[in-house]
Amino acid sequence: MIQSVLYTLDDCSIQIRDYVENINFNANELDEIEKRLDILGNLKRKYGRTIEEIIRYKEEKNNELAKLLNAEEEIHKINKEKEKIMEKIKEISDEIHTRRKNVADFLEKKISDVLSELNMPNTIFKVDIRKKDVPNENGIDEVEFLISTNIGEPLKPLDKIASGGELSRIMLALKTILADFDGISTLIFDEVDTGISGKAAQSVAQKIALISRNRQVICVTHLPQITSMADSHFKISKEADKEKTYIKIEKLDYEGKIKELSRIISGSVVTNTTYSHSKELIDLAENYKKNLI
Numbered sequence: 001m002i003q004s005v006l007y008t009l010d011d012c013s014i015q016i017r018d019y020v021e022n023i024n025f026n027a028n029e030l031d032e033i034e035k036r037l038d039i040l041g042n043l044k045r046k047y048g049r050t051i052e053e054i055i056r057y058k059e060e061k062n063n064e065l066a067k068l069l070n071a072e073e074e075i076h077k078i079n080k081e082k083e084k085i086m087e088k089i090k091e092i093s094d095e096i097h098t099r100r101k102n103v104a105d106f107l108e109k110k111i112s113d114v115l116s117e118l119n120m121p122n123t124i125f126k127v128d129i130r131k132k133d134v135p136n137e138n139g140i141d142e143v144e145f146l147i148s149t150n151i152g153e154p155l156k157p158l159d160k161i162a163s164g165g166e167l168s169r170i171m172l173a174l175k176t177i178l179a180d181f182d183g184i185s186t187l188i189f190d191e192v193d194t195g196i197s198g199k200a201a202q203s204v205a206q207k208i209a210l211i212s213r214n215r216q217v218i219c220v221t222h223l224p225q226i227t228s229m230a231d232s233h234f235k236i237s238k239e240a241d242k243e244k245t246y247i248k249i250e251k252l253d254y255e256g257k258i259k260e261l262s263r264i265i266s267g268s269v270v271t272n273t274t275y276s277h278s279k280e281l282i283d284l285a286e287n288y289k290k291n292l293i
Contacts, residue, residue, distance in 0.1 A: 093140035100129055100141055107177065114173035118207060119200040120166065124148040126155050168194045172204060176211055186216040193223040201225040206288065213292055224264050224278070228285040233257045257282055 040051070047057040067074055104127035111125045126146040134140075146155040149166055158170065172192055179187060189208065193201055205226040211217055212231070221227055233252045238245055252260055261278035262270040 089135055090140075093135045096139040097129070097131065097141055100127075100139075100143065104129060110177045111170070111173045114176055114207070115169060117203060118169040118173065119203045120149060120169060122149070122151050124155065125170075166195075168192050168196060169200070169204060172207060176207060179211065179215060184215070186218065187211065189217065189219040189221075191220055191222075193221050193226055197223070205229045205285070209285075209289055210292060222264060224261050224281060227261055227264060228257075228278075228281040229289070230257070231289075233260065235260050254282075 043054050044050070048054040108125050108127055112123060115121075115123045115125065124147065128144045128146050130142045130144075131140050132142050145158040147158050147170070148155050158167075168191075172189070175187055175189075192208075193204060196204060201223050202225045205223070205228070208217055208219060208226065209229045219226060219230075227233065233256070235250045235252055235256070237248045237250075239248050240246065250256075258275060258278045259270065261281060262274045265278060266274040
């Protein structure tokens with residue numbers, strides 16, 4: 001058995017010797033392989049963890065290079081797309097302009113009618129629409145509200161001519177009209193009575209009461225004319241102890257409404273005359289609202 005193994009080993013030795021004699025070692029080729037492996041290592045560090053990722057990165061860059069080499073053609077293509085988009089923008093802007101003009105005519109008449117009801121009978125309201133050279137996200141129009149509150153006065157920008165009381169009534173008119181279209185179910189008027197009193201205040205109160213027939217209205221006010229129109233009257237006051245200030249909200253009944261209205265009218269001292277006047281205001285308001293239904 002040992003002799004047989006020796007023969008086998010001898011045959012293996014001969015084959016190995018022949019294989020070694022046929023090996024052509026080339027130091028330059030080894031250097032080339034090592035360089036290629038080093039390059040692949042650098043590529044993996046920069047452009048991907050695998051050969052597939054490196055090849056994919058190369059293809060992406062080749063596509064970018066092709067676009068750059070054909071830049072003029074690409075620019076021409078983009079400009080054509082831009083022209084089409086600008087034509088569409090102009091078409092839409094012109095349509096919006098036409099609609100704005102139509103709505104402006106309607107709005108001018110409606111606001112003038114409402115302002116007349118709010119004791120501003122000589123007011124002229126104008127929507128000035130001017131086309132710009134370049135459209136933006138709102139179209140190609142520049143819109144400004146103009147107003148003249150007295151006969152013979154020229155139209156001027158709303159924010160430069162209207163007083164606080166006039167602005168309050170104009171805002172009320174705008175909200176009154178727009179509420180019919182924007183679908184808002186609750187309107188909040190915060191100090192809409194600023195700068196008004198007397199007949200104007202009564203007109204505002206009646207207009208708010210009219211609006212409240214079709215939607216909920218929350219109104220913050222200090223005017224007795226508007227207060228008396230409330231369907232639900234909440235008295236809001238501050239109370240403080242040594243450590244903290246509290247806001248107190250109290251829903252008033254009929255008697256409470258009279259007392260609070262008396263306080264608004266006369267201050268801290270409530271007389272029989274003030275009480276009677278407050279009761280009359282509330283009763284008149286209730287009768288007015290009944291006729292609206």
